Amino acid sequence: xxxxxxxxxxxxxxxxxxxxxxxxxxxHLVDVEYVEPYAGGASIALALLFNEYxxxxxxxxxxxxxxxxxxxxxxxxxxxxxxxxxxxVTAAEWKRQREIYLRSDDADLFDLGFATFFLNRxxxxxxxxxxxxxxxxxxxxWKLDARFSKRELTRRIRKIGRYRTRIAVSQEDAASFxxxxxxxxxxxxxxxxxxxxxxxxxxxYLNDYSLDDHRQLERQIAELDNHWIVxxxxxxxxxHRLHHDRTxxxxxxxYSAQHRRLGREAMFLSxxxxxxxxxxxxxxxxxxxxxxxxxxMARVEAIGPFCRDS
Numbered sequence: 559x560x561x562x563x564x565x566x567x568x569x570x571x572x573x574x575x576x577x578x579x580x581x582x583x584x585x586h587l588v589d590v591e592y593v594e595p596y597a598g599g600a601s602i603a604l605a606l607l608f609n610e611y612x613x614x615x616x617x618x619x620x621x622x623x624x625x626x627x628x629x630x631x632x633x634x635x636x637x638x639x640x641x642x643x644x645x646x647v648t649a650a651e652w653k654r655q656r657e658i659y660l661r662s663d664d665a666d667l668f669d670l671g672f673a674t675f676f677l678n679r680x681x682x683x684x685x686x687x688x689x690x691x692x693x694x695x696x697x698x699x700w701k702l703d704a705r706f707s708k709r710e711l712t713r714r715i716r717k718i719g720r721y722r723t724r725i726a727v728s729q730e731d732a733a734s735f736x737x738x739x740x741x742x743x744x745x746x747x748x749x750x751x752x753x754x755x756x757x758x759x760x761x762x763y764l765n766d767y768s769l770d771d772h773r774q775l776e777r778q779i780a781e782l783d784n785h786w787i788v789x790x791x792x793x794x795x796x797x798h799r800l801h802h803d804r805t806x807x808x809x810x811x812x813y814s815a816q817h818r819r820l821g822r823e824a825m826f827l828s829x830x831x832x833x834x835x836x837x838x839x840x841x842x843x844x845x846x847x848x849x850x851x852x853x854x855m856a857r858v859e860a861i862g863p864f865c866r867d868s
Contacts, residue, residue, distance in 0.1 A: 559847050562608055564675060564714045565599035565627070566684030566705060571752065571789075572601035573811065573854050577825075577845040578750065578787065579611045584834045587785070589613050591743040594750050595732035598624065602750060607721060616743070618728045618735045623662050623674040623686060625729035630671030632727060635719030639712040641672050647703040652680055652690050659686065679706045733778055740782055749786040751779060756794040769798060776800055785830050792822040796864035801826040807837065809845065809856035824864075825856075833858060 559572060582590060590612040594603050597617035606612045619625055630638045645651060658665050658673035665673070674686065680702050681688040691705065692698035718725070728735060736749065753775060754767050767775075779786055779801075788801060792808055795801065807825040827833070837843055837858055846854035 559605065559850070561601075562604035562714060562717075563599040563601045564631070564711050564718075565678050567599040567601070568683045568685070571811070572599075572605065573846050573850070573852070574789070574825075575602045575605035576847045577807075577854070577856075578602055578748075579606060579609070580834045580837075580845070581787070581827075581831055582606075582611050582748065585785070585830075585832055587746045587748065589744070589746055591616065591747045592750065593736075593739060593743060593747060593784075594618065594752070595735050596752050596754065597628070598752075600628070604718065607724060608717070612748070614724045614726065616726045616728070616739060618730055618732065620729060620731055622729060623659060623670055625727065626662075626665075626667045626671035627674040627678075628671075628727045630668050630675075631715055631718050632722045632725060634668055634671075635716060635722075637668070638672060638675075639715055642675070642712050642715070643708055645672075645676070647680065647706050649690065649694060649696060649702065652676070652702065679711070733775065736778060736782070740784055743784065745784075747784045749779075749782065749784055751775070751786060751788045753788075753790070755791055756798065772798070772800060782828070784828075786828040787831070788826040790824050790826070792824045792864070795824050795826075799864075802864065803861060805829070805831075805833070805861060806859050807833075807845070807856050808859055809854050811854065 559575060561572070563572070591614045592603055592606055592612040593616045594600060595618050597603065597619045600615070600617045603615040603617055607615050617628060619628070655673040655676040658669050659677055662670055677686050678684045680690055682691055690702055692701045696702060732753070740749075753772060756767070756769065756772060779788060790800060804826045806827070808822060809825065810822050837845060837856070842855055842857045844850070844853040845856045846852070
């Protein structure tokens with residue numbers, strides 16, 4: 559599957575665009591407004607939009623740096639591309655952009671948006687508060703510009719800019735965002751809710767959640783009249799019995815934050831969504847794009863206790 563987002567996020571969630579598209583097809587949803595309360599890199603949202611599975615996407619992130627980036631992409635597309643093309647990818651520049659990022663509360667929105675982009679592309683695993691690729695002395699195997707192809711990244715930014723009338727960006731607390739948008743997005747709206755990790759959130763995200771926050775989110779999602787999908791780390795969801803009374807699909811994704819590993823995830827679905835028939839035909843099935851080099855292997859589990867031993 560092509561890369562559509564200019565941002566790097568650990569977790570490989572872009573490969574879920576295909577199963578989300580299959581859910582849209584199976585349920586005959588048309589004129590879909592797709593909503594991500596924790597957008598981050600918005601890879602799924604962009605894939606669905608560019609391939610015309612949805613009519614509009616709403617991407618929200620409470621993080622001011624992330625919001626600043628998306629605002630810059632939509633409101634200052636060419637200026638952002640020009641800055642990407644003109645800025646040297648050096649350790650000295652990394653330090654300068656990091657200073658802007660560290661002043662995120664009062665930094666100019668456009669400058670902050672670019673700083674966010676620069677650090678995301680030059681830090682290990684794209685973690686904004688992380689270390690630069692190759693180290694300060696650039697003696698590592700990979701250099702600072704290893705993930706900074708200016709030609710490719712500006713191509714992605716310009717493509718997103720061409721869809722600006724079909725993209726809404728906001729910076730709200732997720733609960734407020736869900737509560738305000740749910741009544742107005744129409745009956746075929748689809749919420750894709752991918753909250754910060756319960757156990758590693760403080761290491762990956764600026765706005766991490768407590769367990770109480772996750773339980774409050776669970777209650778809010780359960781009351782939605784819209785279609786919804788929620789994803790969690792499988793073991794964490796099982797340990798805390800989150801969404802245990804909902805249809806769930808367990809699947810595996812590879813992660814690159816600090817150490818590459820295969821992580822088991824759970825996708826919970828609203829009662830309003832029917833499963834694609836092929837997902838139910840076997841004990842384990844690939845829900846990723848056909849012919850993918852890295853298939854997403856999954857299985858549908860019965861409502862009730864989690865399968866902790868597999």
